[in-house]
Amino acid sequence: MNTSPVHNRKGSFLTQLFALRRKNQNTHVEPYIHDPVVDAPPPPPPKDHKRASTSTQRPFLGEEYINEKPLLFDVDLNVLARPPQPASQPIPVIQKIPPRIPAKAYSPPIIPLTPEEKARRRLAAQHQSELEKEAMLREEHERQETKRREKLEQERLEREEEEERKAVLQEELRAAALRKARLEREEREIEEQRLQELRERKQLEKERRLQYTKEMERWRAEQMQRAESQCSEKEEERRRSVEGRRMRVARMNEEVFSASTADRMVGWVTVQPPNMLAWKRRYYKFELGHAESKMLLYGNPREVVKPLDVLPLDGQIDSLAEWYEGFEELEAIPYSFALRFVDGVEWRMFADSAEEKDRLLVLLSEAAGIIL
Incomplete structure (x- = not known):
């Protein structure tokens, strides 16, 4: 089953x-209605049918x-x-x-089939099988040929794509090389222009320095010439000043020592003590003696009991100097001079007038024993 x-x-x-x-x-x-046509059996087949x-x-x-x-x-x-x-x-x-x-x-x-029919059918089946095999071989050959053509076409397309890609790459490389060459040329031009500008600027600076050097040399020459002329003028002025001072001192010496000594040995003077920047106005008084000569400085004429400063003069004075003898800061102060001691101490002074300065120099030279 x-x-x-x-x-x-x-x-x-x-x-x-x-x-x-x-x-x-x-x-x-x-x-149910009986139908003889429907319920009748089918007719028998003919006897001579094959x-x-x-x-x-x-x-x-x-x-x-x-x-x-x-x-x-x-x-x-x-x-x-x-x-x-x-x-x-x-x-x-x-x-x-x-x-x-x-x-x-x-x-x-x-x-049942006869042997001839079976042989005929077998031959027909073999022929059909051969035809089918030939058709299959032909189809396989066509398929292989189609596959080969497709492969060749694919290879051709790949070669064309590769050639196109190579051409595009070559074009890009050529464009890149041209762009690089252009950039290098522009950089060289820029560098050459920068170097040219630098050379021109250096040349201008050199010319400017040369011009400045020439101007400075000319100015120095003028200054030296002016200084020489001024020095000569100053030397001449100093010489005349020294001669005039000697004449004034000689005349003042006669006037000082011919008149009353007490009235001529006092007066006012502005002094700058050593190691000080301030100037002090003092009332001075000279004491001339055989044993010791000195200059007494007071604050005012009414307070002469105790002096504020005492300057020993006998054998202690090295020189009486003008401003051009190493005291250039006194050039702007009129009627000024310096008192230099033997121990290196320096006092700077200036009087109220030229006559007062000459009288003070005469008294100092007489007290210190210095010849002006």
């Missing part, structure tokens, strides 16, 4: 089909049932749609109709 899934499905389908058909036949209210025609082939059993599909739905729906009848009416009895079994289709007998 065949129990394959396909056979089971066919059997279950036919079983359900028969069950539905019996149910529809049992529920149908109309009686091969069953396609019209007399045995049909599939399911076709008859498939053709009778409308019977599955051959139910009077009006009966189901009718309203329920009252209980007093009798219930109609549905007559059960036995199922109709379809008749088997007639199948013609199978005629």
